[in-house]
Amino acid sequence: MRTTALCLLALGLCTAPALAQVTYPPTQRGDVTDTYFGVTVPDPYRWLEELDSAATKAWIEAQNTITFAYLEQIPQRGAIKQRITELWNYERYGIPFKEGGKYFYTFNSGLQNQNILYVADSLDADPRVLLDPNTFSQDATVALASYTVSPDGRYIAYGTSDGGTDWKNWRIRDIATGQDTPDTLTFTKFTNMSWARDSGGMYYSRHPAGPDGKGDGSARVSVYFHKLGEPQSADPLVYELPDDPTRNPYATATEDGKYLVIGVYEGNIANAVHYLDLRSPGAKVVRLLDKWDALYEFLGNEDSVFYFQTTNGAPRGRVVAIDVKDPAEGNWRTVVPEAQETLDTATFVGRRIVAQYLKDAKSAVRVYTLEGQAQGEVALPGIGSAGGFSGHETDPETFYSFSGFTTPMETYRYNVVTGESSLFKRPSVKGLNPDAFETTQVFYTSKDGTRVPMFIVHKKGLTLDGNNPTLLYGYGGFNISLTPGFSTSRMVWMEMGGVLAIPNIRGGGEYGKAWHEAGIREHKQNVFDDFIAAAEWLIASRYTSTPHLAIQGGSNGGQLIGACMTQRPDLFGACLPAVGVLDMLRYHLPSMNARNWSSDYGLSENEADFRAQIAYSPYQNVKKGTCYPPTLVTTADHDDRVVPWHSFKFTAALQWAQSCDNPVLIRVETRAGHGAGKPTWMVIEDLADQWAFLVRVLKMEPHLPEASVAPTTASQ
Numbered sequence: 001m002r003t004t005a006l007c008l009l010a011l012g013l014c015t016a017p018a019l020a021q022v023t024y025p026p027t028q029r030g031d032v033t034d035t036y037f038g039v040t041v042p043d044p045y046r047w048l049e050e051l052d053s054a055a056t057k058a059w060i061e062a063q064n065t066i067t068f069a070y071l072e073q074i075p076q077r078g079a080i081k082q083r084i085t086e087l088w089n090y091e092r093y094g095i096p097f098k099e100g101g102k103y104f105y106t107f108n109s110g111l112q113n114q115n116i117l118y119v120a121d122s123l124d125a126d127p128r129v130l131l132d133p134n135t136f137s138q139d140a141t142v143a144l145a146s147y148t149v150s151p152d153g154r155y156i157a158y159g160t161s162d163g164g165t166d167w168k169n170w171r172i173r174d175i176a177t178g179q180d181t182p183d184t185l186t187f188t189k190f191t192n193m194s195w196a197r198d199s200g201g202m203y204y205s206r207h208p209a210g211p212d213g214k215g216d217g218s219a220r221v222s223v224y225f226h227k228l229g230e231p232q233s234a235d236p237l238v239y240e241l242p243d244d245p246t247r248n249p250y251a252t253a254t255e256d257g258k259y260l261v262i263g264v265y266e267g268n269i270a271n272a273v274h275y276l277d278l279r280s281p282g283a284k285v286v287r288l289l290d291k292w293d294a295l296y297e298f299l300g301n302e303d304s305v306f307y308f309q310t311t312n313g314a315p316r317g318r319v320v321a322i323d324v325k326d327p328a329e330g331n332w333r334t335v336v337p338e339a340q341e342t343l344d345t346a347t348f349v350g351r352r353i354v355a356q357y358l359k360d361a362k363s364a365v366r367v368y369t370l371e372g373q374a375q376g377e378v379a380l381p382g383i384g385s386a387g388g389f390s391g392h393e394t395d396p397e398t399f400y401s402f403s404g405f406t407t408p409m410e411t412y413r414y415n416v417v418t419g420e421s422s423l424f425k426r427p428s429v430k431g432l433n434p435d436a437f438e439t440t441q442v443f444y445t446s447k448d449g450t451r452v453p454m455f456i457v458h459k460k461g462l463t464l465d466g467n468n469p470t471l472l473y474g475y476g477g478f479n480i481s482l483t484p485g486f487s488t489s490r491m492v493w494m495e496m497g498g499v500l501a502i503p504n505i506r507g508g509g510e511y512g513k514a515w516h517e518a519g520i521r522e523h524k525q526n527v528f529d530d531f532i533a534a535a536e537w538l539i540a541s542r543y544t545s546t547p548h549l550a551i552q553g554g555s556n557g558g559q560l561i562g563a564c565m566t567q568r569p570d571l572f573g574a575c576l577p578a579v580g581v582l583d584m585l586r587y588h589l590p591s592m593n594a595r596n597w598s599s600d601y602g603l604s605e606n607e608a609d610f611r612a613q614i615a616y617s618p619y620q621n622v623k624k625g626t627c628y629p630p631t632l633v634t635t636a637d638h639d640d641r642v643v644p645w646h647s648f649k650f651t652a653a654l655q656w657a658q659s660c661d662n663p664v665l666i667r668v669e670t671r672a673g674h675g676a677g678k679p680t681w682m683v684i685e686d687l688a689d690q691w692a693f694l695v696r697v698l699k700m701e702p703h704l705p706e707a708s709v710a711p712t713t714a715s716q
Contacts, residue, residue, distance in 0.1 A: 025062035081688035100153015113140035113679035143677025150199035164673020187215035197257030267599025300348030316512035317343030349391030350416040444537040454503035470544035476507035476527035477556035496702030505530035554578035562618025584617035622653040627660035630697035636672035
């Protein structure tokens with residue numbers, strides 16, 4: 001992509017010549033304003049929302065030119081990229097699953113741009129390639145986004161994403177022959193594909209077509225059925241909600257083929273569940289759970305008894321059984337009661353409920369019978385994060401993963417009847433010594449007295465002198481929990497002497513519904529207060545100091561970084577906001593998906609929400625004459641989840657306002673989206689740029705391990 005001078009970083013011989021002061025390209029300030037409840041709000045960079053205009057494209061090109069010129073001057077970048085590439089080059093397996101008597105799992109030999117999906121007749125049999133996304137495009141930017149295998153194991157439906165878009169194009173492949181059928185499905189984003197039990201077709205949700213013939217992402221989805229061999233235009237409508245324009249239905253056929261369970265979603269606080277009896281032609285959809293009083297996740301059924309994970313009557317979660325023949329709430333049966341820990345995920349496999357809990361953001365897994373009898377806890381190999389445990393009602397076999405901050409993802413086979421685990425695959429990262437690092441968990445106090453946990457990872461023997469370069473990473477939204485997980489790039493950061501700190505701030509799901517809701521809408525400031533308090537704790541505990549402290553987050557986490565750096569520009573030494581939601585007054589306009597974030601963010605159309613948003617919205621709170629920390633904004637021109645104009649407008653405002661020499665740069669990736677499906681070569685380039693930026697602005701003097709034979713770099 002670009003050439004960078006390679007210094008002898010492995011030997012500690014790098015010097016850091018002064019970089020030329022950044023001269024920003026001129027950015028026109030317009031006079032657009034909006035009035036909200038008597039408050040006039042300027043939006044001088046509204047023109048950057050026109051993503052396909054010549055002016056916006058010229059602005060992106062000019063910004064990328066100065067950003068890459070700046071990064072190319074950093075002599076350590078070449079060695080950083082080399083080290084990331086070297087550690088990235090290890091074998092990685094996905095979690096296996098079984099369908100139609102066959103096993104399926106992904107594999108990457110190390111530097112392949114995309115993971116390959118394999119199929120095997122048994123776990124001991126030689127697998128064969130089923131889908132290789134590396135062949136989908138020359139630059140590997142068309143990714144395998146989703147897939148599902150038919151119950152008889154004959155077909156696989158697979159969706160691809162072109163250049164990072166959320167829009168998926170679906171094909172059907174005959175697993176035995178490896179040939180695709182003529183079937184093509186479009187106009188879909190986040191839908192699952194749920195096969196009919198006879199494998200003759202599938203239920204899915206799609207958007208309507210817009211005037212341009214493409215999918216209209218501003219309109220809600222409806223459920224359709226696709227019969228194999230028929231054109232999509234012939235797919236019959238199964239279910240729609242014409243009177244609820246902001247609510248989206250997604251369907252799942254039960255394993256016994258008797259019911260179609262339809263989850264209806266609008267935001268992250270509550271949802272509804274409807275169902276259709278597939279045995280009765282002409283049957284009407286039944287609105288089983290329609291009070292919008294809690295979250296309900298369908299797990300499986302035994303005849304008319306449906307099992308749900310829910311927050312109904314249990315802010316930390318429970319599992320209930322509902323007989324649809326007598327569904328009154330008073331007749332519900334609790335299968336897994338609410339515990340002290342948060343029920344993160346539950347699955348229905350082998351006539352058992354496998355309940356995955358978060359105990360202070362670390363995994364614990366327990367098994368229950370359908371009658372509610374506890375069967376014990378899954379013995380995990382350490383403190384970290386477990387995932388998986390999917391499967392079928394009658395199959396006692398399932399698979400799960402385990403990883404930690406310094407432990408690459410391992411995969412295990414588990415028998416839910418005997419409680420026995422056996423190792424499937426354990427990767428080894430050549431040249432990495434995990435024992436050289438340590439992980440601790442601390443608890444600190446936020447502004448309002450709330451106790452917040454934080455993971456801290458670094459090399460053993462760290463000196464607490466306030467001079468350690470520290471990366472503080474956060475998210476804080478949408479009930480999403482940050483748990484221990486392995487990252488090659490973070491290992492390189494720590495090899496360079498960096499400290500990694502990850503606080504479990506409010507807005508996430510670590511402590512259940514109350515923890516999430518304490519960080520939404522009018523309570524959103526709690527999220528920023530928790531993150532700022534984490535930074536202050538790290539400084540007070542002499543892990544680091546302001547000149548050595550960088551903050552990082554993506555998407556909702558990009559908003560977190562934008563809000564914290566505009567509220568406390570004096571506190572941080574560098575900022576890395578990625579694909580952030582940064583204009584809170586207009587975030588909901590591009591698509592139906594964005595509008596559904598209102599359960600966390602509110603809508604500027606409502607006065608109470610507007611008052612909360614205008615107080616913290618990063619774009620609107622940039623102040624002229626402020627010295628902001630060195631900042632590298634990252635986004636992608638094909639991001640249709642958090643549209644890139646958020647990052648464009650925020651960057652333009654920061655460059656206009658900046659009162660000191662600290663650089664404010666934006667790196668705009670092309671042929672990429674919100675992050676999912678990016679090829680390895682593109683990810684490594686991005687990470688090398690971010691770490692090189694931090695090395696420069698934090699004035700780090702890193703000493704990486706001497707590289708072995710240079711690995712073959714993932715290519716474009």
